[in-house]
Amino acid sequence: xxxxxxxxxxxxxxxxxxxxxxxxxxxxxxxxxxxxxxxxxxxxxxxxxxxxxxxxxxxxxxxxxxxxxxxxxxxxxxxxxxxxxxxxxxxxxxxxxxxxxxxxxxxxxxxxxxxxxxxxxxxxxxxxxxxxxxxxxxxxxxxxxxxxxxxxxxxxxxxxxxxxxxxxxxxxxxxxxxxxxxxxxxxxxxxxxxxxxxxxxxxxxxxxxxxxxxxxxxxxxxxxxxxxxxxxxxxxxxxxxxxxxxxxxxxxxxxxxxxxxxxxxxxxxxxxxxxxxxxxxxxxxxxxxxxxxxxxxxxxxxxxxxxxxxxxxxxxxxxxxxxxxxxxxxxxxxxxxxxxxxxxxxxxxxxxxxxxxxxxxxxxxxxxxxxxxxxxxxxxxxxxxxxxxxxxxxxxxxxxxxxxxxxxxxxxxxxxxxxxxxxxxxxxxxxxxxxxxxxxxxxxxxxxxxxxxxxxxxxxxxxxxxxxxxxxxxxxxxxxxxxxxxxxxxxxxxxxxxxxxxxxxxxxxxxxxxxxxxxxxxxxxxxxxxxxxxxxxxxxxxxxxxxxxxxxxxxxxxxxxxxxxxxxxxxxxxxxxxxxxxxx
Amino acid sequence: xxxxxxxxxxxxxxxxxxxxxxxxxxxxxxxxxxxxxxxxxxxxxxxxxxxxxxxxxxxxxxxxxxxxxxxxxxxxxxxxxxxxxxxxxxxxxxxxxxxxxxxxxxxxxxxxxxxxxxxxxxxxxxxxxxxxxxxxxxxxxxxxxxxxxxxxxxxxxxxxxxxxxxxxxxxxxxxxxxxxxxxxxxxxxxxxxxxxxxxxxxxxxxxxxxxxxxxxxxxxxxxxxxxxxxxxxxxxxxxxxxxxxxxxxxxxxxxxxxxxxxxxxxxxxxxxxxxx
Numbered sequence: 001x002x003x004x005x006x007x008x009x010x011x012x013x014x015x016x017x018x019x020x021x022x023x024x025x026x027x028x029x030x031x032x033x034x035x036x037x038x039x040x041x042x043x044x045x046x047x048x049x050x051x052x053x054x055x056x057x058x059x060x061x062x063x064x065x066x067x068x069x070x071x072x073x074x075x076x077x078x079x080x081x082x083x084x085x086x087x088x089x090x091x092x093x094x095x096x097x098x099x100x101x102x103x104x105x106x107x108x109x110x111x112x113x114x115x116x117x118x119x120x121x122x123x124x125x126x127x128x129x130x131x132x133x134x135x136x137x138x139x140x141x142x143x144x145x146x147x148x149x150x151x152x153x154x155x156x157x158x159x160x161x162x163x164x165x166x167x168x169x170x171x172x173x174x175x176x177x178x179x180x181x182x183x184x185x186x187x188x189x190x191x192x193x194x195x196x197x198x199x200x201x202x203x204x205x206x207x208x209x210x211x212x213x214x215x216x217x218x219x220x221x222x223x224x225x226x227x228x229x230x231x232x233x234x235x236x237x238x239x240x241x242x243x244x245x246x247x248x249x250x251x252x253x254x255x256x257x258x259x260x261x262x263x264x265x266x267x268x269x270x271x272x273x274x275x276x277x278x279x280x281x282x283x284x285x286x287x288x289x290x291x292x293x294x295x296x297x298x299x300x301x302x303x304x305x306x307x308x309x310x311x312x313x314x315x316x317x318x319x320x321x322x323x324x325x326x327x328x329x330x331x332x333x334x335x336x337x338x339x340x341x342x343x344x345x346x347x348x349x350x351x352x353x354x355x356x357x358x359x360x361x362x363x364x365x366x367x368x369x370x371x372x373x374x375x376x377x378x379x380x381x382x383x384x385x386x387x388x389x390x391x392x393x394x395x396x397x398x399x400x401x402x403x404x405x406x407x408x409x410x411x412x413x414x415x416x417x418x419x420x421x422x423x424x425x426x427x428x429x430x431x432x433x434x435x436x437x438x439x440x441x442x443x444x445x446x447x448x449x450x451x452x453x454x455x456x457x458x459x460x461x462x463x464x465x466x467x468x469x470x471x472x473x474x475x476x477x478x479x480x481x482x483x484x485x486x487x488x489x490x491x492x493x494x495x496x497x498x499x500x501x502x503x504x505x506x507x508x509x510x511x512x513x514x515x516x517x518x519x520x521x522x523x524x525x526x527x528x529x530x531x532x533x534x535x536x537x538x539x540x541x542x543x544x545x546x547x548x549x550x551x552x553x554x555x556x557x558x559x560x561x562x563x564x565x566x567x568x569x570x571x572x573x574x575x576x577x578x579x580x581x582x583x584x
Numbered sequence: 585x586x587x588x589x590x591x592x593x594x595x596x597x598x599x600x601x602x603x604x605x606x607x608x609x610x611x612x613x614x615x616x617x618x619x620x621x622x623x624x625x626x627x628x629x630x631x632x633x634x635x636x637x638x639x640x641x642x643x644x645x646x647x648x649x650x651x652x653x654x655x656x657x658x659x660x661x662x663x664x665x666x667x668x669x670x671x672x673x674x675x676x677x678x679x680x681x682x683x684x685x686x687x688x689x690x691x692x693x694x695x696x697x698x699x700x701x702x703x704x705x706x707x708x709x710x711x712x713x714x715x716x717x718x719x720x721x722x723x724x725x726x727x728x729x730x731x732x733x734x735x736x737x738x739x740x741x742x743x744x745x746x747x748x749x750x751x752x753x754x755x756x757x758x759x760x761x762x763x764x765x766x767x768x769x770x771x772x773x774x775x776x777x778x779x780x781x782x783x784x785x786x787x788x789x790x791x792x793x794x795x796x797x798x799x800x801x802x803x804x805x806x807x808x809x810x811x812x813x814x815x816x817x818x819x820x821x822x823x824x825x826x827x828x829x830x831x832x833x834x835x836x837x838x839x840x841x842x843x844x845x846x847x848x849x850x851x852x853x854x855x856x857x858x859x860x
Binding site: 031032034035036037038039040050052053054055147148149150175177179181183186188190192194202203204205206207208210265267278279280281283284287288 | 637638639640641642643644645648649657658659660696697698715745770771772774801803805807808810812814816818827828829830831832833834836852
């Protein structure tokens with residue numbers, strides 16, 4: 001048998017060209033190192049204002065035009081890698097390796113490594129994509145399949161990123177399909193990005209690589225040296241004396257670089273904001289006809305995000321912490337030898353199912369503590385079920401304002417909130433780790449707390465973060481927009497990214513998917529930018545109606561907005577306006 | 585289990601036979617012992633026919649508008665190429681009847697235009713453009729006759745690339761099962777064009793010479809409900825280039841020819857020199 005295989009190998013050797021058409025492994029570089037196209041992307045970077053040829057809608061244009069290059073000086077963003085939707089177009093070489101399942105002896109994944117990007121793994125073993133609540137990353141989650149002699153890769157779960165590194169955005173709802181095809185010693189990668197938030201139609205890009213003669217790590221790749229991976233170091237540094245919580249951005253109409261770019265290339269200013277039509281041949285004729293025939297980017301017609309799966313479901317977060325979704329508000333659970341600690345208890349009607357899920361996760365360990373991050377019924381409604389353990393009632397901890405608010409509303413859940421605190425924080429030690437309950441005043445309500453599991457490195461953010469809506473608050477409940485921003489910055493004081501601005505400390509929001517530090521920073525950026533836009537309008541004497549017409553949340557509505565329900569985009573804008581205007 | 589292990593060498597032998605017997609190029613008129621020869625159209629590995637519109641999402645500043653004279657950014661011109669590029673004079677081109685220089689085969693696919701691809705006959709694929717009104721003929725199994733004159737579109741020979749079908753030969757050799765392909769066989773078209781009349785790689789006179797050889801790979805891709813045509817182009821020109829000029833372009837399928845607007849060769853006036 002061995003001899004036969006040797007003969008086969010010998011016989012097949014001349015056929016290596018045919019084999020090579022599906023063998024992408026090796027080191028690849030753009031022809032001419034920097035490539036013969038996309039020069040601006042591979043060199044110093046595209047200029048601010050060059051949104052030409054991108055199918056952006058009006059939300060995408062607004063987001064792009066507000067981008068400031070100083071954004072990269074923000075501590076939480078300094079180590080941001082090129083995201084998957086851009087990585088291959090930046091200055092890079094590409095190293096492709098195969099990862100084998102040593103038991104089944106099949107290729108389970110292909111690994112893509114590129115300069116300035118972040119390693120991507122393309123799973124070939126048929127595994128499903130993660131649930132919607134899973135953490136997003138800059139590389140996303142990729143699965144691959146063969147179509148003929150091409151590898152087709154589908155990627156989801158990408159963090160907000162960019163199509164060009166001049167602020168042309170992609171959202172967390174973007175999906176990407178790529179086709180890798182080898183033609184002799186060239187690799188052609190066709191990438192299609194679909195983003196219902198910022199794109200009027202899918203964005204397509206093709207790029208080509210040439211096989212380097214020597215297999216192994218790419219030349220000049222800072223991640224590799226002497227064919228061995230080196231430890232990648234990046235940590236934020238304070239490079240200016242500016243406020244560390246600053247969020248650099250341009251207010252609408254105030255970005256001077258747009259006019260500068262248009263002037264440099266003799267383009268009418270409207271062309272920069274035309275979005276999708278700039279891709280098509282007709283646009284050249286429109287430019288020739290003159291500057292009076294402005295073309296506007298298509299409107300943002302965002303379809304609602306797919307609703308999360310029905311029912312109670314849980315996910316391990318980190319260390320001893322799990323998150324339970326589908327109970328109204330999210331429930332955070334810490335499990336250890338001493339028992340169970342629960343942060344928020346969901347709504348009353350979901351409580352039996354939540355209790356059952358905790359039992360599934362923790363067995364017969366009793367619930368010893370319940371912490372309420374604020375008083376809303378979708379976070380305290382399950383108190384009665386979860387705290388009433390048969391042998392010993394769990395202690396229910398919260399800021400004293402939670403107890404007061406519950407008492408005001410007459411909610412039964414309030415009867416159990418006996419262990420309140422009125423200071424800045426409260427700490428307990430349970431299941432082998434310190435747990436800090438940190439009061440953040442005047443944020444979502446006047447009784448908000450963050451819960452920080454020091455050992456597990458998880459923050460439960462309660463009402464301060466909802467990844468499925470704009471941040472909500474009501475002056476009547478003691479909330480405020482600046483309090484929310486301060487609370488988000490408080491979270492950022494706690495969190496530490498693992499590497500390349502992602503991973504590390506995990507954050508369980510009050511609603512929606514898991515966050516990490518970068519996600520919280522993006523959320524903080526969003527709220528700060530919208531706050532600044534509305535504040536400028538107030539300073540200019542604009543009415544609430546004027547502000548609504550200017551759509552200050554346009555570029556974030558596709559992710560966080562709503563036109564129906566208790567917290568619409570309009571309600572959010574009105575709350576911020578009234579809060580800032582002192583009309584509370 | 586033993587039987588399973590023994591099956592793979594058989595599969596490999598079959599593959600050898602398939603590889604040796606199946607020519608990489610569709611060969612009309614194959615020798616005796618073969619079935620009746622199949623035309624290029626019958627043996628097509630990918631259907632490229634239809635109307636396609638260029639999506640200018642890359643190099644927009646060098647493709648959608650006419651760059652200033654002498655701007656050959658990222659094109660590997662040699663000294664002579666740079667000299668010729670700097671001397672570009674669109675008025676002279678128009679006056680000498682050479683307004684179609686930017687629409688020659690080596691630059692055509694980078695232009696903002698539409699393609700109509702159809703079968704000219706069973707062994708010739710035709711690519712027409714609306715802008716510039718050019719026609720390219722991709723001939724399967726044909727070699728340029730000695731008397732071929734140089735032209736904007738030159739003489740193109742074409743072949744289907746072998747559909748490997750995701751069959752991992754290395755997997756066979758190592759005794760592990762290959763990854764099966766999904767969907768129908770999917771290949772590509774390789775085209776080599778010679779006998780080109782000297783033209784431009786870009787609208788602003790970045791030159792290629794009549795010695796240029798253009799190699800292209802045409803393939804298709806579907807995503808998010810759209811069909812795309814991709815073209816990988818490699819221009820070899822020892823006269824003006826210091827190395828091969830490699831680009832890739834993409835087109836989106838259109839349902840019909842309702843957007844087809846033929847227009848003669850024309851170059852919009854260049855922008856003022858960049859940075860001024």
